[in-house]
Amino acid sequence: MFILLRGFILSIAIVMLSFPVSAEEVSKGQIKSLDEQVQEIKAETLNLGVQMRLLEEKLLYPSSTQVAVYVSLDNVEKFRLDSIEIQLDGKMVAQHLYTLRELEALQKGGMQRIYVGNISSGEHGLQVLMTGRAKGSSGVRRTEKFKFRKDEGPKILEVRLVDSDDHMITLRD
Amino acid sequence: MARFFVLLASLLFAAPALAAGIANVKGRQYLSDYGDILYYAHQGEWFDAIVLFDAHQERSRGSDGSTTEAFSSQPGHMAGGFELKYRMHQRAERAMKAVIDVTAEDDLRNEALFRLARMNFQNDRPEEALHAVERIRGNLPAAIRSELAFLRANIALTVGRNAEAVAILKDLQSEKGLEGFSSYNLGIALLRAGSEQPGRKYLDRTGRIESDDRAVLAIKDKANLILGEKLLSEGHFKAAKEVLDRVRLSGPFSNRSLLNSGWADASRERFDNALVPWSILAGRKVTESTVQEAMLAVPYAYSRLGVYSTAALKYEAALKAFGGEIARLDASIVSIREGKFLKRLMQEDLHQDAGWIVSLRELPVTPETFYLLDLMASDDFQESLKNYLDLEQLLKKLEVWSGDLASFGDIIRLRQAHYKPLLPVIDREFKRLDAQMRLRSEQRDRIAQQLEAMLTVTRPELMMTADERIMSEQVARLERMMTPRRKKITPRLWHQIRRLRGVLVWNIHAEYDKRFADARKHLRELDHELDVLNRQHRAFARTRQTVTESYEGYDDVIRSLRQRINAAQGNVRALLARQGQVLEIMAVNELTRRRDRLEEFRVKARFALADSYDRAAKTDVQEKGAQ
Structure with a gap:
């Protein structure tokens, strides 16, 4: 009986995994690709942050004052x-x-x-x-x-x- | 960039001592920049820490005309770096590779390779991790020896080199810092290598460790759960029960072990015993899938014990609970699709402590998060969520900078309008004063030269006062007038003229040394005044240059920054939308999966309930018939 009930419960999970639960799925590749793009935009924004800081220092707080x-x-x-x-x-x-x-x-x-x-x-x-x-x-x-x-x-x-x-x-x- | 990583270790591990050490040799600007970076790094503000660091390095290259000293390499750890903390693995990897390529010392190079390997392994790239560890040779820092060996074993296990993993892990069994983990992994490696009995022995040994350490207790529970489930699947129910009952009632593996412990009893037809763990489990949070399963298992045990009426009541209770949970899941799915999940994740107050993802689950206002804890614990979701939060932060920064650029433009226009009409007048006046200064400066130089020459050749005539010079010229004129008529003037008058000359010469000669010393003193005083004047001159010239620089030469820079910021904003918005969509899809998929599972449970419960009622009725009839 254990095998039967347990098997039934486990089969639900397996069946659910095999069925498309949504029209959309997210693959590992999509996540990785998105992560790489996020890293690229982070690098660009970091560089912008550096340039903005240097510009602010030069414009608002020149070294002489x-x-x-x-x-x-x-x-x-x-x-x-x-x-x-x-x-x-x-x-x-x-x-x-x-x-x-x-x-x-x-x-x-x-x-x-x-x-x-x-x-x-x-x-x-x-x-x-x-x-x-x-x-x-x-x-x-x-x-x-x-x-x-x-x-x-x-x-x-x-x-x-x-x-x-x-x-x-x-x-x- | 290589320096960056070497510095990081000192920043995070030895900052106070290092700061004190370099205080003696570095400038104030260096120290304050360094302290500023630390201030943000120790708060986990990685973006700001990286910007400050890069800005310092940029200034040190003199691109803005300053002469700040660059952060130099410090011997010591080679930590993954701020970029790794900020999850910029690509940049961090490039930087680490650069360190590896340029570092000659074995210790530093090997430590960098170790960190590169660990980073690749954590990022699900075992082949690259293997390549990195295989390049390690020569001296190894003592602090990472056992960590490296453990990493090697884990990599070997992941790429299927089980025998190699077994060999490494056997040598690590006495490592105190790896207690529990080395024996657990060895057990798994042996099982994968086909050595069943030794593998079970090591899992069993891990499951019996005595420790107060939370991490060790967790791995102990995991070993018992894995071994127990293995025994259960092989039909060794008694042994499985013994092992599963070693798992703590409060740990992360408690629910699964309780459920399986019940099945171990049920498999031996000991349903009264199975009711003990299942009843405990059924009383826990209904959102857990194991708890939901236990809610069906408990009435099943009662029905097998012949207590059909109780079984029917329990099935009814389970049906009611499942119905409530399905309604809640439906509401959650709708809520996520309406964007409320992402909005809730963005709330600042949730991000204050490290366990904020867990705390989301406790919020009554966020039904969508009740069922997402397992999903939230997964690497993919966590990374995606962190990326989403980072993108939000980037967008806010870009918006602020966009506003800053507009303000900078206004400042520049105002400065130009104010200074431009004033400068021609100021420049004319400055030119006049500058010419005067040059003249006086030349005069001073002549006097200095004369005084220098008088150190070797006395020149009394140069030491005369203005009165004496006038008198000397008057006497000379008298002498010139008298000389042709010398025979006609009285000797007394001639003698008086000569005497006047004598007095004049006498006074000058008598006071020559004093006057010479005074002159040198006066020259020094003049030099001091000239120094003040020159400082003022330089200050003016600098201010004049600063004024020009305050509004000239910014157009191209600002235009270029504005274009880049606009482009970045567009990219961030697009990525944010996509990242948010990915999170929502992941969440909806998870909730749908859980909902469908509950739905199936509900169907099963309905059948079982009907069956229980039938059996209860039959039993009743039979009992009445017997009476």
Whole structure:
């Protein structure tokens, strides 16, 4: 009886496989061909992305006036970063709330370009406001002010957060 | 491109240490670009990571006039690369082959060949994978030795070289990292090679492994299921039951093993025993095909036990459940054809975690996904779905860039309108100032030359003040006037003139060193001022050039990019439609298959139900007759 019933049930599956269940079927070859075309369009779009980025840099942020601010973490364990706000010469230019994925990326050595813009040569002021949570869930709020000089080439500033009670926010330029 | 892959490994496996290491030797631009790429790579944003990487390499070639340093090769792993992660296998393969061709070190070359072989094997190209592993010779990184051997065995198994696979797998039995997998594969390889008993022995051994590892437990379950089904098909029902009952009740192979365990009992006419696994299974999610089969098997067992009334009730319940599921499948097929399936797949919130495809099934608003889990687990569907999502992402990017190009055009026009009338006036003023600067600069050079010469030959006359020079000229004029009349003027007057000259010369000589030192000091001060002036001059020239560059020379670039973006948008849209259609066909086919299967179950259940009622009635009559 087992053989009969089991055979009946299995035969249903086999019969169904042999019948065309739809007017259309998708073959392995079609899937592969489509995948190859997707790869080709990805390559073309990637190249367009590179050209667009270079054009944007040249057009909007020429090297003579470009300033870029990056955020990084230096093995920070005592607190969890929530947000950062950047002021350039007293004007707020960037603020960011961090997701868990972004924080993980920073903790693994990533650097976030939080702001790119243009400034003139000479002395400038940068103010960084950071909020977060220390271990034990107490809130952390720190502000640091820095001076920097913009010369001929592009200026790159790295706001590096460190495990320190006095100066959590440091600047590398 | 070779560098790209070598870099990737460091990016993903040794990023913090490497970043610290290169911090001392690379420029700020290099480090920030590197960190920026890492930021996106560690979030799995492969498109952005590749664009950033390629843009950095492009800048390093100086195509935009910058002098950024290119990312260089770092010794270490040869990971598949961002492109592999972004599923651009063709490009990744080309890059890997390039690494293989240019790398002289055995370790690096062999690691690249290993990764190429693995990529081909995973992409269902075992012959190419075999070709790659056969090129591996010489030193091998210790970290990949056992992985490579396991890959070789799997390739051999796939291309039918079973004896070779057996030989390799036998050597891997003591590898801790391959526990369960090596013995399972060896069992399969032996069975395929015709060595039945040794093959079963290894499957049995795998099925008895003690471990807490989820992957090992899964392969253990699989070994028991495969061995159990084999024994069942050969009629060794008791042995099959023992093996099938080793499978965990909660693993991915649980349903199938419960169903077969019941059949092992039923085959020995032990229907009361069969009811135990079948009843457990029949209480699980009705969308599973094994559960649906169990819903028929349970009443079948009751009818064989002579409990026809219960069998009839169970058949009725199964009929009701099948009817409900068929209606749901019909609704799902309609929903997919209306495009709702693709829309639901596109919802951003679903893509936040790695198990999002599974979570789709739990959504009550998406009936179309209830039955698709098996399909979704298949490579073809997953690849097609990922391609669809990637194409959607590409389309969004292309739309953004299209808008960006329009904005760039506006910016350029505004800049041109603003600067073009101003520049002629500024240029005229600049030319005048430039001429003055050149003149002063030449004067400075003459003074510098004279002071240099005075280091060896004293020139007091050059050290006179303006007053002294006037006085000297006045004295000289007096001397010239007096000389022809020398005999007529008084000696006292002549003496006074001579004395004046003497005082003048004395003062200059007496203060010569101080004045010379002062002059050199003043020249240095002048140089400082000239430096400031030259900086301003350069800054102006640069700004002037930047102004011109801010609106000139973009027309061709923008036109070309616009054409390419338009073309790409058209291609992506066409591919998106085709890819979406493929997904819908796959989904509809799967649902139709499941629907037809349920329909057949329903027909069977109806017959069985009628039969049960008849038998129940007959039994009733017989019992009454006996009374």
